[in-house]
Amino acid sequence: MRTGVFFCQTDDNRNLNIDAIAKYSANLPEVETVQILRLKPLPEINFICHQIKTNNLERVVIAGDIPGYYKPVFTRAMALAGGNADEIRLASFQEHGARGENAMDRAKAIVACATMGVPFPLAAVPGGNPVNHATLIIGAGIAGIQSALEIANAGKQVFLVEQTGTIGGHMAMFDKTFPTLDCAACILTPKMVSVGQHEMIRLLTKSKVVAVSGKPGSYRVKIKQSARYVDVKSCIACNLCTEVCPVKVKSEFDAGISMRKAIYIPFPQAVPNAYLVDEKSCTYILSEGKKCGVCMKKCPKECINLNETDHTIDIEVGNIILATGYELLDVSKIEQYKYGIFPNVLTSIEFERLTNASGTTGGRIVTKTKRFNKKTEKDEWIFSPEGIPPRSVALIHCVGSRNKKYNPYCSRVCCMYSLKFAHLIKEKVPNVTVYEFYIDMRAFGKGYEEFAERIKQEGTFIVRGHSASVEMKDDQMVVRGEDIFNDKLVEFKVDMVVLAVGLIPSPGTEELSRMLGIQRDTDGWFSELDYNGSPTDTDKGGIYVAGMCQAPKDIPDTVAQAAAVAAGVLGSLTSGKGLGHMSSLTLSEIEAKAKTIHTI
Amino acid sequence: MSVRVNPMFIDDLDRFGAEDVQLCYQCGDCSTVCPHADEVYKFPRKSMRLLQMGLEQKLETTLEPWLCYYCGQCSEQCPREADPGETMMSLRRWLISRYDFTGIARQFFKSRITEIIAIISIALLTGAFLLFYGLSGGNIHIYDGDGAFLPSPFIHKFDLSVGGILAVFLVLNAIRMWYFVMIKGTTFAVPWWLYITEIYQLPWHFLTQKRYSECERKREHKFYMPWIIHLGLMLGYVTMLVLVMVFIEQLQAGPEIRWQVHIFGYLATIGLITGTVYFIRSRFKKHYIQYKKSHGTDWVFVVLLFIIVLTGIAQHIFHRTGLYEWANITYVIHLMSVVPWLLRMPFSKWSHLIYRPLAMYLAAIRRDALVRQVTIINSNPVVVK
Structure with missing residues (x-):
């Protein structure tokens, strides 16, 4: 098949020497022409069409x-030239990881394939590594x-x-x-x-992976388990310790809106269903055993040990699944919304x-009430079940998402959960x-468009137009925006603003990717x-990704991907052969292997 | 009414400076933050939309670009970095080229080389003409009075003829602007008396630039005060223009210049020098978003004005210190930069001196007419049965 290779490299050249790759690709079999276009804006269709015609090309490779x-x-040029548009092949250096030490060889192999x-x-x-039968999953969402x-x-x-x-x-x-409005819990x-009770699952909470070594199929993993200070097996969750504890901090689980x-x-439904101590705020631990310690005395089962220390666990696994999830963008840096x-x-x-029935207001949607804090001697705003319900609420989409200054990508779930919020507010507040x-x-999924309708x-x-500002006018919050469909500048008085904040990878992602x-x-x-082809694998053999840590996705997609990962893992366990690292083959090995693969 | 779409319009406007319009995804953030957008004139989003759709004929009848003073809040806020502020600026450049019936403005905006060649050739022609005149009858050692190199009555006639050409072009362009906006672009009835009741808008906006002051806001940088500097530059400029056009014979006369002329001359010079230095510095430093991108014509505008001011000052100093030969030489150089500057006016950014107040005036008329229209409709409900 007569092939033409076009290099359309943009500014980011990294360590790649495009001229050398072009020279290499010129010597590949059936390659008729190699051209370095170095384009930033789009190329001329007529030029490409002319090139395809004069060289009589049947396949075009775009490299870059x-x-x-x-x-x-x-594609248009190919169609104009009368060729088969399916024979446009992409050689993406970025997507297939042509970076680092052997970037050049990798890039050459990408073009060759x-x-x-x-x-x-x-x-x-x-492929073909023997695999250890244990699996490590990082992240229990x-x-x-x-x-x-x-x-x-x-x-x-x-x-x-x-x-x-x-x-x-x-x-x-x-x-x-x-869109089904099922209860998440x-x-x-x-x-x-069932995870907590499963005999094949060893649950390691308050734990962190600190080191990984070994090769695909047999990874040695060092896990640091922080002290929980409460014995999980004997704790009966009687709540006596919490009643006597004098320290109050913001609850992470309640996203900071309760203490x-x-x-x-x-x-209440936590698994393992046992208490734990926050070492960053416990008076006893912070004072190194000199103060407090009342919970230890109060506990009827004597299962609290505030002198417990961290320990590390070494395990050997065949496959690793990353499911580390996401967190919200710090919205206080987007100043216009006054968060x-x-x-x-x-x-x-x-x-x-x-709005959660198990939340601090028992599911009542209320505005915050002012309260005087005696300790800090300052007014503070808290949610209390007796608070006043809002008369009007503004929900703002795309806060930090699809924005070149923060997240250029779409966070995918915000539209739908904002619509859900609208429903919940309408349902709960008259x-x-x-x-x-x-x-x-x-509204991209099954039943989503119907939900939006x-x-x-x-x-x-529903206002088509992004609100750019939240302001205070005479003690009344005001949201301004442009209603594009009705061609109006609008200004609404609201009591509550809910920001659909963009999602970013969870904080440990970078460390884990380096490890x-x-x-x-x-x-x-x-x-x-x-x-498209293997959305759950990574370029390291035996390491998989599932859920949000790969890209923002909703719950059905996350569950589907998690199950797909399990299929991949189980496949390698039953066949006894797992995949190796993608970078472990040399250029000539890849070339030889590619020749043996038959394509239609 | 059929509307013609020009699909290449967006590419055409690229040459005027609007490079990123296609990035806009119509969120409306820019219109929300704009201090000047209101119920009748909603921009910049709507202008961006018209631009994306290639509605050239519709855009040429809009006044919105003139209502924007480029504070840059929209560009700062824009999630797509589509730079709506710069787009409005480019639309103003494009509108200037549309109002100009000769097509010269379009050439200047699209090609910096054409503009520079035109300026240099006019400068050389002026220089040659003045040298020829001076050498044929005057003495280079005499600055004014009998046998002067460039006697003031001659310069007065010269100035008035250049000013006359300038005025003809400007008035014709302003009439075209009025025609585009009020005849082609207005679909509702505009009562004639509104032109009289709103006439105060012209001097008011010309002399105060009140709307520009509404653009200013707190910045991190302490020297951010474009409105007052711009006002000083404009007032200095106009004062100097009046002095040169009307009082040139007193300005050039011997050592005894009248004190009124003196004071106005110095005030105007202060305004001009502060303004040009401030804007040149801003365009170099790029502290504020509106000076981040400078079109070729922006540079020609400030740099040429700066040269005029410098040569004017030099000429004045030489004249006062009795170095008449040098005063005459700098005078020729001064006029060599003034004449192309004045002749360039109707085809360049400078013409916003006329278009801006005119736009405010027409905008107010349109707004009143529209409100009146809506009131009539509301007070006469349609009876169906």
Whole structure:
């Protein structure tokens, strides 16, 4: 097949010597022409068309960092020239990880595979390593739980590592799920309980992976388990210790809108269902045993030991699943929304906890009330069940998402959960007005569009236009925006503003990617091996990604991906052969392997 | 009414400075933060939209670009970095080229080389003409009075003829602007008396630039005060123009210059020098978003004005210190930069001196007419049965 290679490299050249790669690709079989275009704007269609015609090309390879950007032009040129548009092959240096030491060899191999029409991961990943039968899962949110259950139910050992005191992750904090408005806890808690009771799952809460060594199929992992200070087996969750504890801090599980004690249980359905001590706020631990310690005296089972120390666990596993999840962007740096300045500007997760029946107000949606704090002698705004319900609420989409200054990407879930919020507010607060400011409504899933239509019919004012400012006018919060469909500048008086804040990778992602050698994409999420072909694998053998840590996604997608990961893991365990690191093959080996793969 | 779409319009405007319009995804953040956007004139988003759709004929009848003073809040806030502020600036450049019927402005905005060649050739022609005149009848050692190198009555006639050409172009362009906005672009009835009741808008906005002051806001940088500097520059400029056009014979006359002329001359010079230095510095330093991108014509504007001010001052000093030969030489150089500057006026950024107040005036008329229209509709409900 007569092939032409076009290099469309943009500014970011990294260590790649494009001229050398071009010279190499000129010597590949069946390559007729190699051209270095070095384009920033789009190339001329007529020029490309002319090149295809004069060289009589049957296949075109676009090589560069983001060849997909140029693909539409080449496709049109190919069609104009009368060729087969399916024979436009992409050789993406960025996507297939041509960076670091052997970037040049990798780039050459990527171009070689593309000229032969072979998907790069197919030729470049070695297989056949023997695999240890235990699996490590990092992160016990819904993704980690789902994977753990799938693998454990197949009779294989799972180590489930969780940084906080309970499993459940963000989903445990939610009230309802969209679009079915099912109760999130009703779906999640049975799964959590079966994780806690499963004989094949070893649950390691308050733990962190500190070192990973070894090769695909047999990784040696060092896990640091922080002291919980409460014996999980004998704790009966009687709550006596919490009653006597004098220390009050903001509850992480309640997203900071309520207070908890230094010895606490995150939420009543926590797994393991045992109390734990926050070493950062406990008076006894901070004073090194000189003060307090009342909980130890009060405990009827004598299961509290505030002198417990951290310890490390060494395990050996065959596969590792990353399910580390996400966190919210720090919205206080987007100054125009006055988060942290006006009390009733909330983030989405705060609102989620407010509306949750197990939350601090018992599920009542109220505005914050002012209270005098005797200790700090300052007024503070808190949620109390006796608070006044809001008369009007503004929901603002795309806060920090699709914004070049913060997150250039779409966080994918915000449109839907904001619509869900609109429904919950309408349902719980009588005579409330809800304004929803959006840019583009991304109702992408099964039943989502119908859900959006339903919310519109419920009487929510859906404003097409982004609100850019939240201001205070005569003690009344005012949201300004442009209603584009009705061609009006609008200004609404509101009592509460809920910001649909963009999502970013959880804070440990960078450290973990360095430890494991996993690539991250430009936005910080873990890179998968191939976005379409193998969305759960990484370029390291035996290491998988599941859930939000790969890219923002909703709960159904997360569960599906987690189950897909389990299938990959179980496949390697039953066949006894796992995949190796993608970088372990040399250029000539990849070339030889690519030749053996038959393509249609 | 059919509307013609020009799909290449967005590419055309690229040359005027609006590079990132296609990035805009119509969120409306810019219109929300804009201190000047209101119920009748909503921008910059709407202008960006018209631009993206290629509605060239509709855009040429809008006044919105003139209502923007480029404070840059929209560009700072823009989530797509589509730079709406710069787009409005580019639209103003484009509108200047549309109002100009000769097509010269368009050439100047699109090609910096054409503009510079035009300026240099006019400068050389002026220089040659003045040297020829001076050498044929005057003495280089005499500055004014009998046998002067460039006697003031001659310069007066010269100034008035240049000013006359300038005025003809400006008035014709202003009429075209009025035609575009009020005839082509207005679909509702505009009563004639509104032109009289709103006439105060013209001198008011010309002399105070009140709306520009509404643009200013607190910045991190302490020297951020473009309104007052711009006002000083403009007032200095106009004062100097009046002095030169009307009082040139007193300005150039011997050592006894009248004190009124003296004071106004010095005040105008202060305004001009502060303004040009401030804007040149801002365009170099790029502290504020509105000076981050400088079109070629922006540079020609400030630099040429700066040269005029410098040569004017030098000429004055030489004249006062009795170095008449040097005074005559700098006078020729001064006029060599003044003439192209004045002739360039109707085709360049400078013409906003006329268009801005005119736009405020027409905007007020349109607003009143629209409000009146809405009131009539509201007070006469349509009876169906």
